[in-house]
Amino acid sequence: SYELAQPPSVSVSPGQTASITCSGDKLGDKYACWYQQRPGQSPVLVIYQDNKRPSGIPERFSGSNSGNTATLTISGTQAMDEADYYCQAWDTSTAVFGGGTKLTVL
Amino acid sequence: QLQLQESGPGLLKPSETLSLTCTVSGGSISTVSYYWGWIRQPPGKGLEWIANIYYSGSTYYNPSLKSRVTISVDTSKNQFSLKLSSVTAADTAVYYCARRNGGNTDSYFDYWGQGTLVTVSS
Numbered sequence: 477s478y479e480l481a482q483p484p485s486v487s488v489s490p491g492q493t494a495s496i497t498c499s500g501d502k503l504g505d506k507y508a509c510w511y512q513q514r515p516g517q518s519p520v521l522v523i524y525q526d527n528k529r530p531s532g533i534p535e536r537f538s539g540s541n542s543g544n545t546a547t548l549t550i551s552g553t554q555a556m557d558e559a560d561y562y563c564q565a566w567d568t569s570t571a572v573f574g575g576g577t578k579l580t581v582l
Numbered sequence: 583q584l585q586l587q588e589s590g591p592g593l594l595k596p597s598e599t600l601s602l603t604c605t606v607s608g609g610s611i612s613t614v615s616y617y618w619g620w621i622r623q624p625p626g627k628g629l630e631w632i633a634n635i636y637y638s639g640s641t642y643y644n645p646s647l648k649s650r651v652t653i654s655v656d657t658s659k660n661q662f663s664l665k666l667s668s669v670t671a672a673d674t675a676v677y678y679c680a681r682r683n684g685g686n687t688d689s690y691f692d693y694w695g696q697g698t699l700v701t702v703s704s
Contacts, residue, residue: 571631
């Protein structure tokens with residue numbers, strides 16, 4: 477079965493850039509999306525189709541996908557961005573989620 | 583604004599069947615191009631996709647759960663439902679319903695319910 481790997485945790489200082497990676501076999505040939513989940517809340521879509529932002533998502537969130545790695549980048553990270561982030565892609569009509577990355581804003 | 587709301591029992595015994603319903607408001611479940619899905623999250627763990635359904639009844643299942651899962655839709659009530667049979671403690675999780683937007687390879691879950699915790703315990 478297809479798998480997506482994410483680092484368990486990433487730390488960033490306020491105002492700096494955070495990068496969260498998602499790795500999978502030939503992931504660049506698929507579309508990746510990203511969800512933010514704050515404690516006790518439902519996931520929120522922050523990036524879809526590799527690099528598109530839904531309405532209402534700040535411009536500091538961006539995405540890319542090439543080769544075997546998709547990357548979520550948060551520029552000018554704010555304290556409110558501290559959350560778990562999950563990547564997701566499709567493999568033969570099956571939705572696959574990465575294991576999640578806890579972003580800590582120190 | 584589209585809203586999804588899960589409902590169903592919060593406590594089950596091992597071997598019972600989990601039954602959840604998602605009620606969609608603020609939009610029609612019969613809208614072309616949208617699938618409707620279930621995703622779960624065990625306490626302290628990551629997200630796991632369970633199944634999707636189209637208003638016409640077309641379905642997709644997670645192969646790892648397919649033998650125990652049934653997803654169905656009731657367009658007259660603007661609802662879709664999940665049944666998971668023979669539950670064990672490993673099925674304890676928050677269950678989310680969500681709307682899938684897009685095609686088979688480029689879609690994403692853009693609206694989520696608040697989630698409902700289902701605990702399996704004897």
